[in-house]
Amino acid sequence: MKRIVLLSLSIALVFAVLPLFLGDFYINLGSQIMIAAVFALSFNLLVGYAGLTSLGHAAFLGLAAYLSAWLTTRAGLGHGSAALLSIAGTIGVAGLFGLIALRASGLSFLMITLALSQVLWGLAYRWVAVTNGDNGMTRLTRPQPFGISIDSAISFYWFALIVTLVAFLLIAIFVRSSFGNSVTGTRDQDRRMSALGYDVWMIRWITFIYAGFWAGIAGLLYVYYNKYIHPTSLSITTSAEGILGVIAGGSGTLVGPIVGAALVTFLKNYVSSILDRWNMLLGFVFLIIVLIMPDGIVPGVCKLWALVQRGRK
């Protein structure tokens, strides 16, 4: 564990210094990558560690974002209390959704999570009085943690970097803890785990809520960064981007989702600037990853390389 802390701190230091040499476009890209990374890390808790494939994780990202937006603009709360309440609300809904979805398993679980997140999406879309529907909520503000403004690209970047680092470390601790061991146990042999004396349902429910918590944190970062929120944040496309990041990087590891999230964010930004066909590309990338490199890019590239080497002989 000490190694992980030292390594991540040093990498974070490198990334902290980088923006001093780059323009705003890259700094903003960096911020977006970090938001995606936190989301992917949270998603991976479910998919990679608990073996629970959900397609509705964006619900928690979007919910926290909308709650924060609404509480600061319509309820007149300060960012501090708004953030606390948003996360509390997200955890509550995560608990509720978990109660419902965990009544099933496998594909049924997946379908229920999808349906549940669509319910939230539909709510955001139709309840125009509260959410402003398809127009989204605009002119939102960023908080001022400890009185420091994070309005500039670089200051937000550092803010996001700190949050991402903390998220990574806490999730790493969680995954390596005794409880974390039981989580992967339920992924591999849930019947055996029950027979041994583990309360598998409770383990899954707690993990579901914890994953929802970090997705909520990602949601707060998201709404602070964009200063705007739209129902798409709750959509299946957002969940799909998240899960793509997880599987592209390699699920079940700590670093995989970060790499995957970075890749997906890069792709999204570059494609959006050239064509308008992000959705189509997203779909194709899914196909490619699943068909050719199901374990993720890093192991997949290694395998391809080995194939090429063998072909040469």
Add this chain to the structure above:
Amino acid sequence: MNPSDNVLALETVNLCKHFGGLPVTQDVSIKVRSGERRLLLGPNGAGKTTLFNLITGDRLADSGQIKLFGEDITKLAMHKRAHRGMSRTYQIITLFPHDTLERNVALGLLALRRSRWDIFLPMPQDIRDEARRVLDLVGLEHLGDRPISVIAYGEKRRVEIAMALAQKPKVLLLDEPLAGLSSMERADIKALIASIPRATSIVMIEHDMDTALDIAETITLLHYGKVIVDGTREEVVADQRAREVYLGH
């Protein structure tokens, strides 16, 4: 040392289970005394594993009772039964393939500890030490750091039993512990089972009659989900009905 006559470690009373329209367990009543070595015998499809599943809570019985040391556990959730002192092994290997032998046994130990809810600290060192000790008991300590996927089948069987034994169960259910093993491996496992202290009562399902009869003191013979014969080894072996079940009508 004889099994103590007064304490019933495990008892089932008229246990019944249907799958769809098919009766799989019919009015099964057995009594296992503390310290006993009971063999559950019967041809394929007799309902032996189903009975195990009902006892451990993998499946809920349709009717009847299950008592563990006098306590009614019929409706108790599966994971709670482990905390009452019940452990089992499975017919197919159900180990954690990506983990090391030490981690596998450690998971079994962690299951009964408070620290399994700890979301900050990693697995306590004393659990890992204990896991090593248990692996040593079954002669596998030297493979402790290897992943399950690379060890031999016979060794996996031993880890299965080690995982169950690590919890120091009061009632141990062994589902075909000798399946798929060579005769030398069988001898090892038999010796291992024989060395289990009397504080643990054992109920074992086995097909290999000769080997199993060596370990068993009492036998319950099942056929089509019903108890046909129930008694000491000598009684059952001599019983006409047992011969019929195994040699055909």
Add this chain to the structure above:
Amino acid sequence: MQFWIIQSLNSLALGALLFLLASGFSLIFGLMRIANLTHGAFFMLGAYFGATALRSYGSYGWMNLWVAAVAGGLGVAVIGGILERLVLRRLSDKTLGQVLVTLGISFVISDACLVIWGGDPIPVSTPAALRAPTFLFGYAFPSYRLVLVALALLAAIALYALLEWTRIGAMIRAGVDDMQMARAIGIRISRLFTAVFCLGAGIAGMGGVLGGPILSAYPGLDGDMLPLALIVVILGGVGSLIGAFVGAFVIGFIYTFGSAFFPDLAYVILFLPMIIVIAFRPQGLFGRQTA
């Protein structure tokens, strides 16, 4: 009273469309254990095919909505077959992979539709013969919706007949019950899979065309229909034809009346029956118990 009739007919019509959508999904899931997330896109594709067919060939005498429905259904069935053979076949046993692939393809199809047909909804006109309402007991009943319900009933009966009375139906049921056994007794599983996938896709496509007069063809139709199909299947139970039928009409009613009374909260209204069913019968009303 007229209000109740209109809303009820709307509910029944939506239920009919949802049945066409969900029955295919349920069949595919029940037999192939694939949660086909492309299903909404199949529906939308059918709608676009039908709309285009009517637009391009509408002037010909033989072209009408019913012909377009058959053509649309066939077209989508073919696409479904290609998808199954080329992509899904390679991922047998990898359930997560299959789901993600169908998700990816749904994105590709929906974006492709946007490119080909543009962002504006394409209306599909109701067949001339059915434009005038039918008058019964002094009240006006929208004719097309009545016909739609009848068609859904017909489709349900046809599917039921297929499953219960034909050899291929028996093979499907065997496969749903016990895949290994079915293989062992010689059922050509791979051909069956393709056939069933095509059938499911085709019915969805046909549903898209038949839904045209009510919904039109528009980008996002897939995203609107898929969650409804999922909720129907969750409610009714996967793999169950009766479940799809009952679930479709239950959802049709709840959604339509919910939208009429609480337009902002229509989706949330669907939430409630879903939770109730999952709380008490997680396998759905007619699904098979797995434990």
